[in-house]
Amino acid sequence: xxxxxIILLAVACVGCSKAVMHQTSxxxxxxxxxxxxxxxxxxxxxxxxxxxxxxxxxxxxxxxQAKDQLKKAGSDAKNTVDDKTxx
Numbered sequence: 001x002x003x004x005x006i007i008l009l010a011v012a013c014v015g016c017s018k019a020v021m022h023q024t025s026x027x028x029x030x031x032x033x034x035x036x037x038x039x040x041x042x043x044x045x046x047x048x049x050x051x052x053x054x055x056x057x058x059x060x061x062x063x064x065q066a067k068d069q070l071k072k073a074g075s076d077a078k079n080t081v082d083d084k085t086x087x
Contacts, residue, residue, distance in 0.1 A: 035041055
């Protein structure tokens with residue numbers, strides 16, 4: 001079944017004239033330009049940038065908190081070891 005589908009696609013591609021291929025290419029370029037210039041798509045891009053920035057800020061804040069907690073845990077562990085060696 002898969003072989004038949006591949007053969008049919010190959011025949012369809014070969015059957016296209018150059019004019020049809022150029023028109024399809026032109027239509028795709030026009031559609032891409034329309035999408036690129038669509039205000040909704042531009043807003044979506046801006047929203048994505050803002051969301052990525054906000055997420056990055058949150059990750060940075062959380063990483064700094066984790067770093068501070070690890071430093072404190074390390075200091076506490078060192079103090080515990082020091083106290084046991086003095087005793």
